[in-house]
């Protein structure tokens with residue numbers, strides 16, 4: 053698929069022609085990963101973060117948010133629920149929180165692996181090489197790290213360096229840090245996932261087409277995308293730059309489906325979730341439409357209810373009042389309602405080059 057073709061689909065507005073994109077994505081999904089929809093139990097283990105991402109509600113600069121960090125025993129209890137619900141994986145996600153130390157995380161992973169048959173996915177930010185290696189040895193199977201945008205200038209604008217002294221001028225574009233980490237994770241034997249936000253202020257159609265081409269180049273096992281949702285407690289939400297006009301990608305539901313479908317076409321064997329951000333835009337049918345247009349994964353939330361509202365990456369997130377039971381029932385029902393089946397087992401990557409590697 054050429055850059056021009058990707059761009060043409062992203063700019064397509066004719067509903068009838070778009071039906072053709074949905075059909076292609078759905079066919080490729082069925083041929084490569086089948087009708088099973090895998091359930092990944094999400095555990096939001098800490099909302100502390102040292103970073104200052106311009107768009108994210110967990111950013112360090114935010115003073116009005118109560119912070120929490122789950123104990124190892126609570127995380128283990130959530131993992132046991134995942135087994136009861138029949139999930140193949142748990143995803144441990146947090147802000148970039150160094151109080152979740154390398155050895156502590158390794159220990160949690162080892163416990164989950166010793167007590168359950170679950171695949172363990174980590175999503176803990178840009179951590180040191182040694183930590184990623186340690187967690188892999190402890191049994192972690194997968195790692196998620198979105199590169200957010202492949203446009204270096206836009207990336208720089210919304211991601212201040214970790215310390216003011218980390219001046220990246222004259223070095224690689226800063227998003228290369230994440231791409232480098234992803235390549236390193238692959239070397240360590242992780243399945244790797246990445247993705248972007250859709251409709252970041254300043255993101256052009258050309259940028260988004262390049263993002264999709266980077267999914268293909270990285271040969272991702274997992275691709276998570278969702279609409280950018282403005283958060284009033286962040287600099288980007290409070291004070292967005294003047295609109296880029298016709299080149300600005302809208303942060304809409306329709307645009308998100310296009311990216312899900314195109315991600316399926318460029319990475320046919322990838323695991324692609326129909327995300328919570330999509331459900332946040334369309335609670336009634338967003339998840340189902342994502343699943344019908346290329347996605348094959350959903351991520352029921354296992355986080356204890358007392359913490360859910362505090363993991364406020366963006367406002368009005370879906371499922372902040374529901375319990376793990378609610379989300380489980382809700383998602384099973386939605387999967388069955390569209391004639392798909394609930395996946396069993398770990399739902400390992402079907403990426404072509406993964407075959408034989410395991």
Ligand code: 5AD
Nearest residue numbers: 107108198249279280281283365366
């Ligand atoms: N709107 C949508 N998605 C967001 N994320 C962070 N902040 C926002 C926002 N305001 C996404 C980022 C991050 C993931 C965990 O959540 O893509 O990688």
Ligand code: FES
Nearest residue numbers: 371374378379382
């Ligand atoms: Fe949480 Fe539907 S997935 S209530």
